[in-house]
Amino acid sequence: MTSKTVRPPARRRTGIGAVLAAGSLALTGLAFAPAAAAVTPPSATISYNCGVFGGGSTVLTVTQNGTSATITVSSNIAAPLPLAADSIATTLTLAKAGGGLVTFTGNKNPATPTGGLVTVGPLNGTVAPGDSLEAGGGTLKMVLFGITVTCTPTGNQSPGPFVF
Structure with a gap:
C-alpha cells in the first residue's frame, strides 16, 4: 500500500500564511513604536518657607503613566516629633502654565524619627x-x-517646569 501526503486546500494555506504575515507585521510595529511620552524633567528643586516649621530646598520627583502622575516630595523640614508611616495628609498644588492649579494628594510617608527630614x-x-x-x-x-x-x-x- 502506498501512502499519500494529504495537503490542505490551497485557500487554507493562503489564509494561514496571511495570518502569520499580519502577526509578524504587528510585532514589528510594536518593536518600532515610539516609547510613551514621559515627564521632563523627572525631578526639580524648589525652596519652600514653612514658617516656624522651617523649610529650604525641596526635591520634587515626578513619574507619569498616561494621564496619571505621582510626585514624591523630599523636604528639608525636620520632623518635630516621631512620625508614623502614612500619617501625613499632604496636598501639593502646582501652577499650570496659562492659569489654574493642578492638585496632587496622598497620605504616604515613611516613618520618620524626631529631627529626621520629612518625605511624603x-x-x-x-x-x-x-x-x-x-x-x-x-x-x-x-x-x-x-x-x-x-x-x-x-x-x-529649577531646572524648570514639569512638562507632561
Missing part, C-alpha cells in the same frame, strides 16, 4: 498631555498631628 509621596494627580506645571505659584500643605503646615515657594523650581 507618592502624591497622586491627573495631568493632560502638554501640561506645564511649576511649583512656584502653588503650595505644599501637610497635616501633622492635626496641625496644618502650609509651605509657600520662595522662587521658581
Whole structure:
C-alpha cells in the first residue's frame, strides 16, 4: 500500500500564511513604536518657607503613566516629633502654565524619627498631555498631628517646569 501526503486546500494555506504575515507585521510595529511620552524633567528643586516649621530646598520627583502622575516630595523640614508611616495628609498644588492649579494628594510617608527630614509621596494627580506645571505659584500643605503646615515657594523650581 502506498501512502499519500494529504495537503490542505490551497485557500487554507493562503489564509494561514496571511495570518502569520499580519502577526509578524504587528510585532514589528510594536518593536518600532515610539516609547510613551514621559515627564521632563523627572525631578526639580524648589525652596519652600514653612514658617516656624522651617523649610529650604525641596526635591520634587515626578513619574507619569498616561494621564496619571505621582510626585514624591523630599523636604528639608525636620520632623518635630516621631512620625508614623502614612500619617501625613499632604496636598501639593502646582501652577499650570496659562492659569489654574493642578492638585496632587496622598497620605504616604515613611516613618520618620524626631529631627529626621520629612518625605511624603507618592502624591497622586491627573495631568493632560502638554501640561506645564511649576511649583512656584502653588503650595505644599501637610497635616501633622492635626496641625496644618502650609509651605509657600520662595522662587521658581529649577531646572524648570514639569512638562507632561
